[in-house]
Amino acid sequence: MSYQVPKFRHPELPRNELGYTRADYEGSISTLCAGCGHDSISGSIVRACHELSLEPHKIAKLSGIGCSSKSPTYFLGKSHGFNSVHGRMPSVVTGAAMANRDLLYLGVSGDGDTASIGMGQFTHAIRRNLNMVYIVMNNGCYGLTKGQDSATADEGSASKKGDPNPFGAIDLPGLALQLGATFVARSFSGDKEQLVPLIKAAMSHRGFALIDVVSPCVTFNNNTASTKSYEFVREHAAATGTVDFVPMREEITTSYPPGQSQEVTMHDGSVLHLHKLSEELDPFCRSSAMMALERYRSSGQILTGLIYMDKDSRDLHEVLETSRRPLNTLAEEDLCPGDKVLQNINASLR
Amino acid sequence: MEPTDVKNPEYFHKVVDCQYACPAHTPVPEYIRLIAARRYTEAYMINWESNVFPGVLGRTCDRPCEPACRRGRIEKEPVAICRLKRVAADNKGEVRDRMPAIPEQKNGKRIACIGAGPASLTVARDLMPLGYSIDIYDNQIAGGGMMRSQIPSFRLPIQVLDEEVNFILDMGVTTFFDIEVTSMQSIIDKGYDAIFVGTGAPRGKGLELPGLAEAGDAVHVGIDWLSSVAFEHIDSIGKKVLVLGGGNTAMDCCRTSKRLGGEDVRVVVRSPFADMKASPWEKEDAMHEGIPIYDNHTPKEFVIEDGKLKGMLFEKVEAKYDDNGKRSLVPTGEDWVFMEADDVLMAIGQENAFPWIERDLGIDFDKWDMPVVDETSFQSTNPKIFFGGDAAFGPENVITAVAHGHQAAVSIDLFCRGESVQDRPAPRTNLISQKMGIHEWSYDNAVENDERYIVPLAPLEKALGDRKVEVELGFDQEMGFKEAERCLNCDVQTVFEESRCIECDACVDICPTDCISFTANGDEQELRGRLSAPAGNLAQDLYVSEALPTTRVMVKDENVCLHCGLCAERCPTTAWDMQKFLYNVSKAGQAA
Numbered sequence: 025m026s027y028q029v030p031k032f033r034h035p036e037l038p039r040n041e042l043g044y045t046r047a048d049y050e051g052s053i054s055t056l057c058a059g060c061g062h063d064s065i066s067g068s069i070v071r072a073c074h075e076l077s078l079e080p081h082k083i084a085k086l087s088g089i090g091c092s093s094k095s096p097t098y099f100l101g102k103s104h105g106f107n108s109v110h111g112r113m114p115s116v117v118t119g120a121a122m123a124n125r126d127l128l129y130l131g132v133s134g135d136g137d138t139a140s141i142g143m144g145q146f147t148h149a150i151r152r153n154l155n156m157v158y159i160v161m162n163n164g165c166y167g168l169t170k171g172q173d174s175a176t177a178d179e180g181s182a183s184k185k186g187d188p189n190p191f192g193a194i195d196l197p198g199l200a201l202q203l204g205a206t207f208v209a210r211s212f213s214g215d216k217e218q219l220v221p222l223i224k225a226a227m228s229h230r231g232f233a234l235i236d237v238v239s240p241c242v243t244f245n246n247n248t249a250s251t252k253s254y255e256f257v258r259e260h261a262a263a264t265g266t267v268d269f270v271p272m273r274e275e276i277t278t279s280y281p282p283g284q285s286q287e288v289t290m291h292d293g294s295v296l297h298l299h300k301l302s303e304e305l306d307p308f309c310r311s312s313a314m315m316a317l318e319r320y321r322s323s324g325q326i327l328t329g330l331i332y333m334d335k336d337s338r339d340l341h342e343v344l345e346t347s348r349r350p351l352n353t354l355a356e357e358d359l360c361p362g363d364k365v366l367q368n369i370n371a372s373l374r
Numbered sequence: 375m376e377p378t379d380v381k382n383p384e385y386f387h388k389v390v391d392c393q394y395a396c397p398a399h400t401p402v403p404e405y406i407r408l409i410a411a412r413r414y415t416e417a418y419m420i421n422w423e424s425n426v427f428p429g430v431l432g433r434t435c436d437r438p439c440e441p442a443c444r445r446g447r448i449e450k451e452p453v454a455i456c457r458l459k460r461v462a463a464d465n466k467g468e469v470r471d472r473m474p475a476i477p478e479q480k481n482g483k484r485i486a487c488i489g490a491g492p493a494s495l496t497v498a499r500d501l502m503p504l505g506y507s508i509d510i511y512d513n514q515i516a517g518g519g520m521m522r523s524q525i526p527s528f529r530l531p532i533q534v535l536d537e538e539v540n541f542i543l544d545m546g547v548t549t550f551f552d553i554e555v556t557s558m559q560s561i562i563d564k565g566y567d568a569i570f571v572g573t574g575a576p577r578g579k580g581l582e583l584p585g586l587a588e589a590g591d592a593v594h595v596g597i598d599w600l601s602s603v604a605f606e607h608i609d610s611i612g613k614k615v616l617v618l619g620g621g622n623t624a625m626d627c628c629r630t631s632k633r634l635g636g637e638d639v640r641v642v643v644r645s646p647f648a649d650m651k652a653s654p655w656e657k658e659d660a661m662h663e664g665i666p667i668y669d670n671h672t673p674k675e676f677v678i679e680d681g682k683l684k685g686m687l688f689e690k691v692e693a694k695y696d697d698n699g700k701r702s703l704v705p706t707g708e709d710w711v712f713m714e715a716d717d718v719l720m721a722i723g724q725e726n727a728f729p730w731i732e733r734d735l736g737i738d739f740d741k742w743d744m745p746v747v748d749e750t751s752f753q754s755t756n757p758k759i760f761f762g763g764d765a766a767f768g769p770e771n772v773i774t775a776v777a778h779g780h781q782a783a784v785s786i787d788l789f790c791r792g793e794s795v796q797d798r799p800a801p802r803t804n805l806i807s808q809k810m811g812i813h814e815w816s817y818d819n820a821v822e823n824d825e826r827y828i829v830p831l832a833p834l835e836k837a838l839g840d841r842k843v844e845v846e847l848g849f850d851q852e853m854g855f856k857e858a859e860r861c862l863n864c865d866v867q868t869v870f871e872e873s874r875c876i877e878c879d880a881c882v883d884i885c886p887t888d889c890i891s892f893t894a895n896g897d898e899q900e901l902r903g904r905l906s907a908p909a910g911n912l913a914q915d916l917y918v919s920e921a922l923p924t925t926r927v928m929v930k931d932e933n934v935c936l937h938c939g940l941c942a943e944r945c946p947t948t949a950w951d952m953q954k955f956l957y958n959v960s961k962a963g964q965a966a
Contacts (some may be wrong), residue, residue, distance in 0.1 A: 029884070059880045243946075
């Protein structure tokens, strides 16, 4: 068994604006099972960060407990990391984001960590529109404890050694929409062409960006009776459209026929192209998105792609009018502005 | 693209870059692994089977394998394959008992080999175990050909050469040494069943320049002079020596001069330094011994004073390249340069010469007066007569001569058995999984990061004091192990079985060098443009699978694959497997 990836890389790997290659965004070798969908998501995160020319030290990756939450070790080895208590990642992100808004917060969680033990945390992070990317590596089972059904397992789906699940699934994008999430997407670990631009768009979105990524558990839940197997997802996935992400600094070179494409300028100036959009969905209308989700779910299909985005999202910092500077850069004179200021405040309250 | 046919032995053979580049197709990674396992005798025998002279070649080979080595494409320098071969030779145990038995009962066929160089000795090595009776003729007093007469002792100790030549002669070859064959007819008259000509390229070219006649015996032809030194007819040279030429012979001449009393020894060459024919390491070795190389100097005349050589005049030139990259050396117009010299050695090339072959024997000669020889069978237009080594197609090197010898032996054997020489036996190949457990391989798949180790040298003063002191000390066992560990095991192939693949991308994600892509099929050029990483090295193949369930195909660019096995380790369904591919060129007597 290999404990290390060889240090040699392809000699002609492309370099991004910072002069980094993809290798600079990698982490240690994965200890997840061979073929785990989570490793592909890690690969997509590496690609997205490289293509966005993000500075690794400006990213904080946070997770809870589970196979999914182990995975931050396997990407962004030069970024900040915090492996928190089970289901409590959103609280830690909240604290960190409040203290320093300059970092990009990437939360990685699983279906157990989010839809069971962390459900309360998840909903409130959405409600507050915390400025973060929240990726759920969703395999519908508890892989770390031998594959019991999780709360996102579909009704009737059976894992390798299990009976058909008698309960309905919690649909995370649907829940997020209801709670007022400002960016909701779903994807599949085996479809990097779709997942990478979605991660990039989520990273450029201001506010809470959820990507629910169906990620097959090869060891316990990749069998024919499972609705979260590679084969089932490939056969039942229906994309809302194709997403193309163009970072702010890059020239837009692709052209799309008029009427078939929508262009969205993100807060940071980058541009999102949505084309071949399904006629049944307006991704900028919450109720349209909710109806589309429900329609596909009831017809036994998995709707993937960008499901909803609020172009005018106001994140927690804007709502609370928090300090624009990280707290650790505030000196004593900023925090204790002196007696005169206090007198003014007191006077205003009289 | 069409799916790759991995059943075609040439596909995986080409992936083993070193073996593919070796004229004799020595299974390089196989013997390097044995060196790492300190099984030197086995490593030696693998070499001996394919290149016959591991001790000689481990010191003197032109090493076409090294520029081909994959390691050179992922970092600065290739594996020191050649010097590892020497480690096997230096540390081997008893090998004679592993060599083929020579049948007491001969098969009644008699073969003559003219010349006792590497090509002829290889023919003998391959045919003696089959029961042939072989007579070898050579004008030198001992076997080895140019390996004995032209490779100086400080690069190749005589004992090393003697040992490997004797392995073959001791098989019961009849030798006729110190005899100049002056007539092919006389050999034919002896009634041999086949005749092999391995007489090399024995004639050194000379330069007809003004003053040559007056310079007399101060001007020498390089290869003849080296030969005279080797046979101890010459043991000194003047203090000021000019060596003309830029090939490996020039390097041997200058370094030998330095050991025979030359103090101001210079190499003067017409071409720019970078274009010189000598191997880079041979140029380095000469310069390390304090020998300057003057490039871009064309010799114009010998300067004679009082009837004695005083020196030479050179015209300075520069290389100009036309649109087709063709070079011409254009005089710069500067004054001619004078260099003093007591002796001049001309090492400007060699030619074949067949004055001893009568032209009415059914052997056709072409317009350059070279025999017409079939490139596969090495048969001349006289079906009984075969050529190999430098005698066949002009000057090459020892390893090429060995490769010719093997093929000529196959032909001679076929011919003597009355079969067609075009009906060549196929290579023998073997493909075996290296899987030992879930993530365990029977080869050392970890990739070492070490840079190439440098071969230690004898102290310069000691080396220059005696022409018989070997300059290179060779790797010791410890260094040999470390250098062997740099080998990427390119013969352990990544074999893909599409029916097992679930397209989970695990291999794509783990591959350190981004070799693997799953994508829509296309024609090769277009496909190369949209893989995970640039695939611009057209000399390296793409391994393309059959269509997978998603209609995509797996495409692997072989170019910089580290053969680390991670794709197979991360594959949940064993669609990838690491399988060791052994490719052996078939030898004489091995049926197809």
